[in-house]
Amino acid sequence: MSQLADALAALDEEEVAKLVREKIDAGVDAMSILNECRSGMDIVGERYKSGEYFLSELVVSGEIFKECMKVIEPHLKAGKQADTLAKMVLGTVKGDIHNIGKDIVNVLLGAAGFEVYDLGVDVEPRIFVEKLIETEAPILGMSGLLTPAFESMKETVKAVEAAGLRDKVRIIVGGGVVTELVGKYVGADRFTSDGLKGVEICKEFAKELK
């Protein structure tokens, strides 16, 4: 494993910033630097799954990754953007303004290679549908913490169906109180109350869609 990936996995913010800057200055291909950062994020994910790291470490690694991207992105060759796993539309559903879980998942999805269209919070069903049509994203992620959010998730799934997109779009719902019962009730394909597991499920979706 590279020094950069190790530094990111160790959440050593200063060392990561120094190494990224040195590599950019030395003319190292930006895509390979990005891939080293992603390897570091993968280690963080493994440590989270094994119980060594907690949500806070996912958050810190995500923030470090975001800082890296600010430096790396301008150097990615024109026309050759970072490789993406899949496009994805994400948002907290109508009537709910909780953003913490969604924002964390957004960063983790970006680090994993998804092109995420984050619609923010309190998102109407038709806004989700319009974005799915506009971007042709095959994955929809909906977040919510309050129990009334379950109704909004259900309405959104119905709106996706009404737009004739249901067989083209994989749907995942997530949130602190989202359970299997909720997943079934709203008509989602998968559910989770764990951000990183949500990312893994989206990776499975991306594989199925290839």
Next chain:
Amino acid sequence: MTTENLASRMARLQAAINLEEGDRVPVALMMGATMPCRYKGISQGELYREPAKAQQAVFEVFDELGGYDAAGAGANASREENLLDAPMRIKVPGRDLPDDDPVQWEEIEVLTHEDYDKIIEQGWKDFMFEFYPRFRGWDPAEYHTRIETKATRDIKRQKEVMKVWEEKGIPVYQVSYVNTPLMMLSTCRSFVKFTMDIHRIPDKVEATMDAMIDDLIEISIKSVKDMGISPPTGIPAKSLVMERGGAFYYPLRIFERFEWPYTKKLVEAFIDEGIMPILHFDQDWTLNLPYLKELPRGKCLCQFDSCTDIFKAKEILRDHMCIMGDVSPSLLSLGTPEEVEAYCKKLIDIIGEGGGFILGVGCSVPTNAKFENLKAMVDTAKNYRPPRSA
């Protein structure tokens, strides 16, 4: 069958807290006014505009459920100015949201990085006295009058509510809350920023918490004494709002430094004053459970919201701390009465075994909980007896 009255319900509640088996497992709903208002066709906006009407809905739903064993006295008066609560931005239905949407707290950075230094210098109380007028856009000169007026009004209203519960023969055990310093700072800085603060400037965060804790203890004790709850009509208690410090969010080394020492200080100070600490756990605290054995036996109540493994909690806290919970929000809002009854029976069988258990909801009753599910919960506690006591 014995006649239910204040004394019989109080004895049942007290037995559970004392880790004894009473005549049956008590059932207590953390019933705010949101569900009763939704159920009675009162909008969530009206709940804020007409708290007396909202409280009436709580009493009506209580009666229609056939009553339960203990109640909180709090009406849904706004706690915006309460120094023990995080000064988050509140979105009020009918004002900032559609009239029947539930109230929501917006997690944005209301405390800045620089505020840490101010809190360290001034302590929490003096900082908040300066901060609140700025935060609310009020004339600082009017602030003390405003907060005093509000406190007087809220105490008067809550005492009226307590009187009604007394007349109904229902003990009151839960009135108000205090955020632990970690919870307060995390919600006021916002979770990601606070997490980065702990990563980047841990010593400053710790110094800030040190500067907050005495004020939080002092204000908490005063607020409980102001309410004047005591036996035989109720139990003086204070809830500690605990969500962000647990292992769902942070590793144990963070918990041990930034959450647990302050929790212990709050708990010990409350117990010294005869106040029962209620540790209100949101999210998954399973890994943190062994620490609870460091707290005095039989003096606290811990509430779980369905994310912590309540069965593991029983294994660890058996004969040490009363457990309350944990019928989940999703089960109450989406499940059937049969499913609720089955889960309540499981809780009574396993968590209730040997005493020290109060059947309750996970966190508080959700706005769209089905009435029949709450009824199933209350009826199961009243009618079901586990095989061991048959």
